[in-house]
Amino acid sequence: MVDKNVVRRGYDELAEAYAADRNEDGRGREVLAQFRRGLPESARVLDAGCGQGTPVLRDLSGSTTATGVDVSRAQLELAADRVPDAALAQGDMAALPFDDGAFDAVTAYHSLIHVPSDQHQAVVDEFARVLADGGQLLCSEGPAEWRGTNPDRLDTGVEMQWHIAGAEATRDQLQSAGFAIEREWEVGDSLDEGEDARWTFFAARVEG
Numbered sequence: 001m002v003d004k005n006v007v008r009r010g011y012d013e014l015a016e017a018y019a020a021d022r023n024e025d026g027r028g029r030e031v032l033a034q035f036r037r038g039l040p041e042s043a044r045v046l047d048a049g050c051g052q053g054t055p056v057l058r059d060l061s062g063s064t065t066a067t068g069v070d071v072s073r074a075q076l077e078l079a080a081d082r083v084p085d086a087a088l089a090q091g092d093m094a095a096l097p098f099d100d101g102a103f104d105a106v107t108a109y110h111s112l113i114h115v116p117s118d119q120h121q122a123v124v125d126e127f128a129r130v131l132a133d134g135g136q137l138l139c140s141e142g143p144a145e146w147r148g149t150n151p152d153r154l155d156t157g158v159e160m161q162w163h164i165a166g167a168e169a170t171r172d173q174l175q176s177a178g179f180a181i182e183r184e185w186e187v188g189d190s191l192d193e194g195e196d197a198r199w200t201f202f203a204a205r206v207e208g
Contacts, residue, residue: 002116002147002161004071004092010153010160011051011072017154019052019078027187028109028140029055031201035107035138039064043104046130048093048123049111053079053086056109061085067103069096094122101132108139110199113164117147120165121173128177131206137179140199141170143186167200179204 011018036059039045043064047057050068052075060066067087070076076088091097093108093115106127115123127137142164153160165173167184174181183203 001118002114002163004114004116006159006161007114008071010158011070012074013158014153014156014160015052015072015074015078017156021154022052022054027185028199028201029059031185031187032056032059032107032109032138035105035136035203036060036064039105039136044102045105045107046096046098046103048096048106048108048127049114050079050086050088051075051111053083056107057086058083060107064105067098069093069098094119094126096126096130098130100129101135102130103135104132105136105138106131108137110140112139112141112170113162115163117163117165120163120169121176124170124173124177124179128179128206133206135206137174137204137206138201139170139204140201141165141167143167143198143200145169170200170202174202174204178207180207 045060045064045066047068050057050070057066057068061083068079069089069091089097145166146164149161151159181204185201
């Protein structure tokens with residue numbers, strides 16, 4: 001079981017090391033670019049689990065009104081430096097600090113994977129709640145369920161934990177929350193875990 005306090009402390013303590021290690025290239029950015037082209041002009045977009053703000057929050061800023069939320073204060077401080085035009089908030093994805101219908105789109109890149117298994121549905125429900133009718137979601141998950149912990153992430157002595165729900169479970173959770181899945185991609189992506197990482201991306205819309 002993922003302990004969210006361990007994840008929060010981990011990303012606080014890992015902030016600089018994680019930023020230095022993170023590869024911002026990869027197919028995930030191509031998927032994001034396709035998604036962004038389908039958004040209305042000046043769309044209100046929330047990046048849930050925004051981390052240091054790059055590349056996702058940075059790529060969303062400009063033609064959209066971008067907001068980032070993350071559990072880690074240290075990650076948000078890095079995001080403030082890297083994407084100064086974005087609005088930022090500290091919060092839990094299972095209880096987002098935003099009003100109903102506040103956004104036209106939500107992105108969640110490699111952030112659901114740090115949510116405790118018994119809260120995955122609550123997080124997806126929150127994504128639906130903060131989206132306006134017809135709002136769009138782009139999120140990623142690992143293709144298959146996997147749980148793990150690393151007591152020495154990036155050789156720093158800092159612990160990190162994951163629970164990947166898998167594509168099948170995430171598909172069911174999206175549909176249960178009222179999303180219509182419009183497209184899926186399974187791609188190799190190097191935003192976080194290296195060139196061999198495989199991710200399933202879902203583009204979905206709230207059925208209003």
